[in-house]
Amino acid sequence: MNLSFLSMRVKSFRCATSGIIQATKTELNLRIHFAAVTAVTAAGFILGLSQQEWIAILLLFALVISLELINTSFEKLCDVIDPEYNNPVKKIKDIAAGAVLWSTVIAVIAGIIIFAPKLLIIFK
Numbered sequence: 001m002n003l004s005f006l007s008m009r010v011k012s013f014r015c016a017t018s019g020i021i022q023a024t025k026t027e028l029n030l031r032i033h034f035a036a037v038t039a040v041t042a043a044g045f046i047l048g049l050s051q052q053e054w055i056a057i058l059l060l061f062a063l064v065i066s067l068e069l070i071n072t073s074f075e076k077l078c079d080v081i082d083p084e085y086n087n088p089v090k091k092i093k094d095i096a097a098g099a100v101l102w103s104t105v106i107a108v109i110a111g112i113i114i115f116a117p118k119l120l121i122i123f124k
Ligand SMILES: Nc1ncnc2c1ncn2[C@@H]1O[C@H](COP(=O)(O)OP(=O)(O)OP(=O)(O)O)[C@@H](O)[C@H]1O
Pocket: 027, 029, 071, 075, 082, 083, 084, 085, 086, 087, 089, 090, 091, 093, 094, 097
């Protein structure tokens, strides 16, 4: 492994990190998702999730945040290619937003399945 290979990898990592930061700065939905990740993580530590429950939660964090980043990327790509308001762009943006909505609904259902029994024991 030579130095230029390593510096290229570091550069890629920096670019990808900058992409996440830029998207988080401009997209309210992404900030809401990151706030949810923080709140669920705190609740997970407080309520003592099992190893399997943490893995499920972490995979859902990865899915929802990744889809929101891809959705943001699609929106920006559409705005560059065709800034005018039109039906094809509406369909593309709506479908990409639908992917985020679908994963979020599934994540919320999984969250209820994992957290509800623990909360019921506490508030019984
Ligand atoms: N150029 C366009 N042509 C047609 N419809 C558009 C266009 N831009 C936005 N829309 C409509 O507005 C919605 C929101 O698009 P926008 O690019 O404003 O993303 P946003 O405000 O970040 O919302 P979200 O991330 O929740 O989808 C789209 O799903 C689409 O229905």
